[in-house]
Amino acid sequence: MRFQLKNVTRQFGQHIAVDNVSLEIPAGQMVGVIGRSGAGKSTLLRMINRLVDPSTGSIHFGGAEVSSLRGKGLRNWQRDCAMIFQQFNLVPRLDVLTNVMLGRLNHRSTMMSLLSIFSDDERLAAISALERLGIEQTAMQRAGTLSGGQQQRVAIARALMQAPKMLLADEPIASLDPLNAKIVMDALRDINEREGITVITNLHTLDTARSYCERIIGMASGRVVFDGPPSELNADAVQEIYGSDKDGAGIDETMTSTSINIPGAEASGEKQSGGIGTLASASA
Template structure:
């Protein structure tokens, strides 16, 4: 499906992504991990063509998407939907209209200017919101929703594009653990039920292990790990993050914990 060969991005003398190479031969959910500045966001932006690559090739079903221009480039950006950390919704617009913005790439200028949508698209938008558990919020302004709900609206907007692949750039970085879990479960269901490839930039190891079929680790712009979650040991994580022996996964965990239950377990262990 997707072949990335020596993909490189330089900003002046700085190299943000250095000869990234990997292949995705079937639909899967992939987590990209690494410290801030490792090149994760730049990698996704090059795949989506939001940022031009300096060197390399990105082949999707044999076609080099880095060479696409004009309409073909816009069509690729519909096939390769992007979800952002900050949601990128129109705050004062109602939720269903935000979702319908996922169809802008295939609508006429006049229809866009007058905010005209086919009835079938409106019904489909509401069905997608229902699938994500937020259909009751369809008439509300986006700004009235919680962060987790807004991110699900952003996912719904991406699904309106009917993409072949979804790229999620730190989709849970600004969410609390409960909402982070809800969003990651939604992305996992989309992968499993629709057969879509999902590539998500993630900060936390527990999230990558729990939801992803494959994990790519980046450090200083280079891919330094590519394997299954079971191979993502603490020692491997130290290498990815450039951390010492004091590295603790718990410090960045998004797992939902019950502090009272954990205290009871520690007390029981102490008695034994």
């Protein structure tokens, strides 16, 4: 099921945050959206999820016009298009397991949701999601007691509970250290590859976008100025996306690097993009 943006613009007063963007994304792609702060990346994702409405243009998924949905149709879309936020958006006073099960709210009756009554199957599914992310041992802890990396993995587990058709991640690693950033990105790629779910993620770091995304979209001043595979993201393309410094030189990509070195990996020939479980254990 293809996803399309057709001439989408979002204006806040006199400021144009997203400017006449048209995109077509086939099912199952992992897409990275890059650009400077204020380029329109977050507004773009929020329009896709309908947290923000487009000022003009339309959004389509599988033949339905997402941008015109209201009421139950809109709630169903926000269930099918799960959103992961930079600040996690968990309920700190609730335990981790309950936070994950909240991902089922749009699949349940209003009364069951109000009473917070979850079935045994939902509890088992939540525990399975936590096990997949390597943090099942935190299930009964209050979410507010976890580290940032652990909280982001809880947020991903909650998104999985929605059984989404598309997964959006808005700067999911911006506040994480390199090891936890790798764990989170490995998890998103694993979801994309195993479930075939379309993943669109905003990223600040070029090395991450190149390593994990099969397609990169570069934004500048609300417009798409680059759209292609990582191999085509050359110095000229990077300069068009990020501009130049005050001396006219292009940006130093090492300033945006999140790469990590695993001791002994180079000597043993081990790839640094190891499995989720191994790295999750290292950061627990």
